[in-house]
Amino acid sequence: MTAPDPDVSPIPYSDAALEFRGEIRDWLERNAPDHLRGVPVPRVPAPELKANLDRWADTLTEAGLMCVAWPREYGGRGLSGVEVALMNEEFARAGVPRLTRGMGEGLVGPAVIAHATEEQKRRVLPPIISGEHEYCQGFSEPGAGSDLAGLRTRGEVDGTHLVINGQKTWTSGYYKANWMFCLVRTDPAAPKHRGISYVLLPLEVDGRPNGVEFRPITRMSGQALFAESFLTDARTPLDNVIGGLNEGWRVAMTTLGSERGGSATTQHVAFERQFWRLVDEVRKRGLRDDVRVREQLAWAWSQIQVIRATGLGLVADLAAGRSGQGLANGSTSKIRWSEFQRRLTEIAMDLIGPDALVTGAGYELDEWQDEFFAARSHTIWGGTAEVQRNIIGERVLGLPKEPEPAKGAAR
Amino acid sequence: MSLAITDEQEALRETSRRFLAAASPLTRVREVMATETAFDGELWRRMSAELGATGLAVPEEFGGAGLGFQEVSYLAEEAGRALAPSALLATAGLAVPALLAGPGDARAALLPRIADGSAVVSVAWLAPGASWHSTAAARASGGESGWTVSGGFSPVLDGAAAAVLLVLAEGPGGPAMFAVETGAPGVRIQPLPALDPTRGLARVDLVDAPATPVSPPGSGRDVLSAALAHADVVLASEMVGGAQACLDMSVAYAKVREQFGRPIGSFQAIKHKCAEILVELEGARAMTRYAAWCAEAAPHELAGAAAVAKATAAEAYFRAAAENLQIHGGIGVTWEHDAHLYFKRAKASLMLFGDVGAYRRRIADLIGI
Numbered sequence: 092m093t094a095p096d097p098d099v100s101p102i103p104y105s106d107a108a109l110e111f112r113g114e115i116r117d118w119l120e121r122n123a124p125d126h127l128r129g130v131p132v133p134r135v136p137a138p139e140l141k142a143n144l145d146r147w148a149d150t151l152t153e154a155g156l157m158c159v160a161w162p163r164e165y166g167g168r169g170l171s172g173v174e175v176a177l178m179n180e181e182f183a184r185a186g187v188p189r190l191t192r193g194m195g196e197g198l199v200g201p202a203v204i205a206h207a208t209e210e211q212k213r214r215v216l217p218p219i220i221s222g223e224h225e226y227c228q229g230f231s232e233p234g235a236g237s238d239l240a241g242l243r244t245r246g247e248v249d250g251t252h253l254v255i256n257g258q259k260t261w262t263s264g265y266y267k268a269n270w271m272f273c274l275v276r277t278d279p280a281a282p283k284h285r286g287i288s289y290v291l292l293p294l295e296v297d298g299r300p301n302g303v304e305f306r307p308i309t310r311m312s313g314q315a316l317f318a319e320s321f322l323t324d325a326r327t328p329l330d331n332v333i334g335g336l337n338e339g340w341r342v343a344m345t346t347l348g349s350e351r352g353g354s355a356t357t358q359h360v361a362f363e364r365q366f367w368r369l370v371d372e373v374r375k376r377g378l379r380d381d382v383r384v385r386e387q388l389a390w391a392w393s394q395i396q397v398i399r400a401t402g403l404g405l406v407a408d409l410a411a412g413r414s415g416q417g418l419a420n421g422s423t424s425k426i427r428w429s430e431f432q433r434r435l436t437e438i439a440m441d442l443i444g445p446d447a448l449v450t451g452a453g454y455e456l457d458e459w460q461d462e463f464f465a466a467r468s469h470t471i472w473g474g475t476a477e478v479q480r481n482i483i484g485e486r487v488l489g490l491p492k493e494p495e496p497a498k499g500a501a502r
Numbered sequence: 503m504s505l506a507i508t509d510e511q512e513a514l515r516e517t518s519r520r521f522l523a524a525a526s527p528l529t530r531v532r533e534v535m536a537t538e539t540a541f542d543g544e545l546w547r548r549m550s551a552e553l554g555a556t557g558l559a560v561p562e563e564f565g566g567a568g569l570g571f572q573e574v575s576y577l578a579e580e581a582g583r584a585l586a587p588s589a590l591l592a593t594a595g596l597a598v599p600a601l602l603a604g605p606g607d608a609r610a611a612l613l614p615r616i617a618d619g620s621a622v623v624s625v626a627w628l629a630p631g632a633s634w635h636s637t638a639a640a641r642a643s644g645g646e647s648g649w650t651v652s653g654g655f656s657p658v659l660d661g662a663a664a665a666v667l668l669v670l671a672e673g674p675g676g677p678a679m680f681a682v683e684t685g686a687p688g689v690r691i692q693p694l695p696a697l698d699p700t701r702g703l704a705r706v707d708l709v710d711a712p713a714t715p716v717s718p719p720g721s722g723r724d725v726l727s728a729a730l731a732h733a734d735v736v737l738a739s740e741m742v743g744g745a746q747a748c749l750d751m752s753v754a755y756a757k758v759r760e761q762f763g764r765p766i767g768s769f770q771a772i773k774h775k776c777a778e779i780l781v782e783l784e785g786a787r788a789m790t791r792y793a794a795w796c797a798e799a800a801p802h803e804l805a806g807a808a809a810v811a812k813a814t815a816a817e818a819y820f821r822a823a824a825e826n827l828q829i830h831g832g833i834g835v836t837w838e839h840d841a842h843l844y845f846k847r848a849k850a851s852l853m854l855f856g857d858v859g860a861y862r863r864r865i866a867d868l869i870g871i
Contacts (some may be wrong), residue, residue: 101505101792101799102504102506103504184783239559286574310554385862385871386859386863386866388871389861389864389866389869392810392865392866393810393814393862393865396792396806396807397785397810397814398785399788399792400788401785401789403788403792404505404792405788407504407506407507408506408507409507411504411506413507417784417787418787423780423781427781428782477770477774480770480777483768483772484777485773486774487777488753488776488777489753489757490753490756490767490772490773491757491767492763492768493769493770494768
């Protein structure tokens with residue numbers, strides 16, 4: 092048996108990748124703000140923390156560390172999934188958040204880069220990097236959730252513009268957004284996947300509202316982090332249609348299949364911290380010798396190790412120039428971590444016991460109560476656990492689709 | 503070495519898969535499971551000669567290929583997929599790591615016999631009629647002039663196929679591992695009819711059987727622990743392969759079996775079962791790969807990773823095997839159909855060395871909660 096070697100890595104990073112890691116590590120040593128080290132970032136940060144995070148985002152932007160997976164020619168760094176993973180590892184190591192430009196970086200950018208015209212790329216991408224344009228998502232509708240292609244919000248061509256009318260919902264991050272990327276039906280006569288366009292819509296034009304009204308939806312936790320969106324004659328130039336009129340479904344699907352790697356090797360870090368906080372709660376309550384409690388905690392630990400091993404295996408394969416096939420495709424990862432969080436937070440509530448039954452004044456929730464509620468939405472947003480199972484069954488395993496009840500045009 | 507599979511490992515895996523499909527199809531497995539030892543000696547000889555299977559992780563100086571535990575793991579995955587009645591778990595999972603964990607001349611005597619396929623070697627430590635935590639009350643006595651061991655062990659993996667057994671026995675200086683030739687006087691081996699008829703189990707009784715120490719006095723439990731951590735990885739690998747075989751069977755059947763005028767795989771009730779199996783299987787495979795990597799590159803992490811891999815693969819395999827029966831409907835619960843062979847292997851493998859709860863309690867101890 093060989094002796095433990097602290098330098099041995101499960102991932103065969105190339106010399107160039109390791110050099111890049113060195114650069115990031117040096118840069119973080121010089122620039123990572125001490126007041127952000129090890130500080131948890133809640134869903135809605137308090138004003139002071141928010142200001143610090145904004146400053147940190149500016150620093151990252153100036154250093155060229157935003158939208159790093161985008162090509163260099165559009166202001167990114169052209170990093171591969173493996174390099175993004177390395178970068179995330181270094182940020183985790185330094186204990187500072189690797190801030191991103193949210194949905195603009197992760198969803199709009201990849202779709203624009205894959206499908207937009209050169210002119211659109213030059214116009215749309217820079218303000219996402221700078222933070223000037225913040226996007227919220229207008230995909231789901233009251234009548235189009237899992238069956239997203241059943242959406243009915245209309246987009247009608249009026250000269251050089253598209254005029255949009257309809258209703259979107261579950262619009263997260265609406266309160267900080269100034270743009271919306273949305274799917275609208277531009278050809279009601281076409282089969283339902285064919286008549287959809289992918290559109291970028293400004294929420295204000297020349298300082299005036301552009302026909303988008305948000306009505307916040309209060310979640311069961313008491314917070315309003317998303318909204319219903321009512322679009323009334325909202326106008327956007329046809330230049331803001333990405334990938335061509337009626338070609339939007341293809342564009343939206345690209346968005347959902349961006350490059351793999353990324354957070355695969357660091358996703359477990361937050362889960363491990365959460366796990367040890369739960370162990371502390373258990374110790375405080377004198378439950379650590381309870382066999383059932385120990386088994387439940389060991390189950391949770393095992394799940395986290397599986398999440399870690401899956402990510403390490405994926406990035407190791409990618410770094411070795413392999414496909415990483417059969418490891419952490421989007422749907423299996425989503426099911427794994429979301430259902431883990433759901434069960435873990437249930438267990439946490441049980442273990443914390445009587446204290447978990449009491450909230451702060453004004454229904455102020457502690458970490459465990461908040462995560463317990465939040466976990467219920469993780470298996471719904473971004474494609475429900477059931478839709479993910481359909482995707483796995485049909486696209487990975489090749490099982491036949493369910494017959495369509497009615498063919499032809501959307502209503 | 504890294505976690506990524508290499509071209510050589512990929513080739514080993516594909517060669518093994520093709521070899522086992524031809525040399526050990528399920529029709530052959532059924533013939534072997536009807537025998538007393540449930541061990542395919544001809545297959546073992548061919549696995550040794552044609553795949554180098556018996557000496558993969560045996561160092562070159564002892565006649566092996568000097569490869570690592572990742573190779574053993576990939577081979578075990580294929581053996582599990584084929585339900586091959588081989589002694590891979592006993593020999594490569596338990597015996598070789600036990601011999602490599604302890605110093606001693608026994609290595610030089612035994613490893614070449616394992617590597618060339620001439621000897622199946624297993625490890626015996628469980629007390630008959632007791633729990634997985636038990637160790638047999640076997641005693642070793644002797645000294646410079648020679649040793650003998652007395653005691654009973656059951657169940658012993660592939661005990662009836664073994665030429666040599668490494669047995670845990672209490673000596674004057676504490677527990678140690680001793681090698682016993684099964685052809686020697688004072689050795690009685692009784693094959694046991696097994697719930698999983700594709701894996702040989704036996705009861706072993708020793709009465710003053712001649713023995714050779716293969717670990718220093720007092721080291722027996724440490725050697726056993728090291729061997730078990732490696733066996734966890736081999737067993738987890740087998741279970742990953744078995745689970746994959748079950749998923750493949752389920753999906754193939756769900757695509758062609760029609761009810762209510764359409765393939766049953768188009769119903770979410772069936773589709774989602776298959777998807778869930780895949781999610782668990784993928785996690786088990788990744789964890790097992792990681793544990794096999796630990797065996798070579800991060801030995802201080804091995805015990806924990808191997809325990810997580812074993813428990814995770816056990817749950818994935820049992821679910822895959824049980825749902826495979828369910829998806830096949832009535833035909834799935836017949837003797838004629840192969841689904842029950844995997845179901846029995848899955849349950850027996852889940853239970854081997856301790857059930858999932860026992861592993862969780864061990865994991866809790868290992869991470870210090």
